Amino acid sequence: MVDGEGRRPRSGDSARRSHRLFAGWLIDGTGAPAKKNALIGVEGGLISSVEFPSPEELSRLERDDSLFYESYPSCTILPGLIDCHVHLSMSGKIDRNLRVRQLGNGFEQSGPLIWKRLERCLSLGIMAVRDGGDVGGHALRFVRENGYGQVRIKCAGKGWRAPGRYGKIIGRAPVNGSTLAESIQADCAPVDHVKILNSGINSLEEFGRETAPQFDREELEAAFREARNRGRKIMVHANGRRPVECGVAAGCDSIEHGFFMGEENLKRMADRQIFWVPTACTMKALGASLPAGSTQRTTASRMLESQLEQMSRARELGVSVASGTDAGSFGVRHGLALVEELKLLTAAGFSIEETLRCATSSGAALLGLESELGRIRPGMEASFLVAPGPPAHLPGSLSNPHAVYRRGVKISGLQ
């Protein structure tokens, strides 16, 4: 194929203001069934058209040397992915000494590591992440001081926990007798989301042990009012029935993790259109790191199973699920963990289109990026990835994308 000036397409031509891409299949991010033979127009970094030419039109286009386009006839094109729960300042490695050491890292050490993790995300077509906080506030500082134009980052800064409760590595407690609401009001950090820890973490000794809510419904309602007055969304870390119920009743935007939350909470979330970010891959990664035959490993795999059952029920009830990985936690590596999470969604009964909706348009809506990312349709950013093979090869094929485009420019290609 030759472009309008008679040159063969070459690397970098995709930076042209206007070009077209052809793919054997398209998944648009809405959950609609995959379609065959998609021709996508790109102009000025945005999608200008999406067409599905007939075989006759297609062979005419192929013969027309005046058109420039890049062709991926054996690949599937889909919107860039979004990971709705990461901790950029933390490594997902399982070396316990390293994990302890990194908590003492200053910003000078964290900054270059954050950069590397974002590069890894981008190479897999992850175009946006939401950072769930770190006690040093390094991810937020990184965004303010360095920025990283290729991957959009939404930050929670430092999270909030109750005095004496779980969450020291990602948050702080209100001080000097202040309430949570007063603390949020007084905090001038320019965060996008307020992160509130409202339970402990899952016990590996006792399957399903529930911890008490860190804050009650009234405290949360007052805190959420302050957060919303400042234009912020609210993400609530909660496992177990009561901790989730308090967050949902007070009207959060998303429940993070939500292990053991139960059917009633899922119904409430469906009614109120509250997002759920299940982070099921954390249990898979944790289980894999524990000694075979140990009680802890059995408990981790039971927790994974019970989370998959909840995900399946959430799908039936119409809960908006957005995919997030908790990358940076034990064994959960930045980038590839999202492919693992998507495999678990399909294992829970989501079709491949529904699975990808969780990682595209639903994620974009939760992050407030729905007018830019998450769908392939005219007017959206031309930010997408090209996965090798037909839709049946997804989500596994996402671990080795054929090409990634950011605002119309091919930023990596493995051809």
Ligand SMILES: [Zn+2]
């Ligand atoms: Zn987290």
